Amino acid sequence: MTTQPLMRGTDLIGRPVVDASAGEDVAEVQDLVFDPADGTLVGFTLKGRGAFAGRLATVLALDGIASIGTDAVMISGLDVLSAQGDQGGERVTSASEAGEEVVNDLVVTESGRSLGKVIDVIVRGGSSPQVVAFEIDGGEVGPGLVPISEQRGVSASALVVPDEFESRIHHDLTGLASELATIANTAAGKAKS
């Protein structure tokens, strides 16, 4: 099984959006948009290419993405781009307008210990991209990566993790990838039994 790349959300900003059917870079990622209800990634707002280009009147919903790679966000054609407010981009537009943040959310353990704030998200690329972890910092434990499955709850302002999480914070993407693989294997084992 091919391992999909892990990348920081900040690294996706400015990444070109490429139409695979034409070999053209039609836009670049301006911002990641999250569903305020559960913090899931729902899509991107876009801007034009070039130093002086501004925001585009289009959004790219997650289900319109063919793949997120290390160098580009791939789409199968221009028809997946949605004008803001159009049916295809409604969820992205409304979430964007809600202005809810994942970054800067406080991270606390179940027993109330503050571990810092979310400073970035970790996205697993490939053909089914999703946020798999948060990067935290500013707390007593220092910078680290939290697998998203570890959270016990998410609100508009806080992320709750189990008490024992402190001993399982990862400090690099390699370690996180290993943990995520373990989590996936465990879940697959439980599903079979």
Place this chain on the structure above:
Amino acid sequence: MINVSQLIGQPVVSLGDAERHGTITGVSFAGNRISSLQAGETTISMENIKTLEGDVITFDAPAVDSAPTESPPEPGPVPGEALEPAAGATSSKGSHGATDGEDAAAGEVDVVPVAEIKSAPPWNGDPIGKSLLSTAGNALGKITEVLVEPDGTVAEVKDDKEHSHTGDRLRAVGSYAAIITDETNDD
């Protein structure tokens, strides 16, 4: 087998009037096939080309299109349709995009409707040196050679990492990159 790198710069002669039409300056692709050749301002459809082999490219006239080599100007802001920034949809939200200051520095929001994005003309040019991108979104290197059959079908694409990609994996060649179907095993 024909090397596209040798195709560029070949003289072009029309069979009808034996006139020379300059030299090949660019190649256009439709999927994994050459769709046309560019000779200066003249676009020659592949179906009118007698052969890609030999020292001179010959074609049947008068099925020759004269077209400007320059791409049309980039679409600018649409008058009367300036986008008002959505409430709360600032760059400080959600993640970590451009700051409000950067948006301000970019001036008015440059609104490009989806319909105008669709109007980009097909690319033609020299594919040698062009970036190679997989359909997964990963850079594979730069094209060092494209080998084509006499009928214009791409047989092989070589990159600067000494990998060879079979021609049937070529999806498109545009101004940004040539797109190759993603595979885990390359030659």
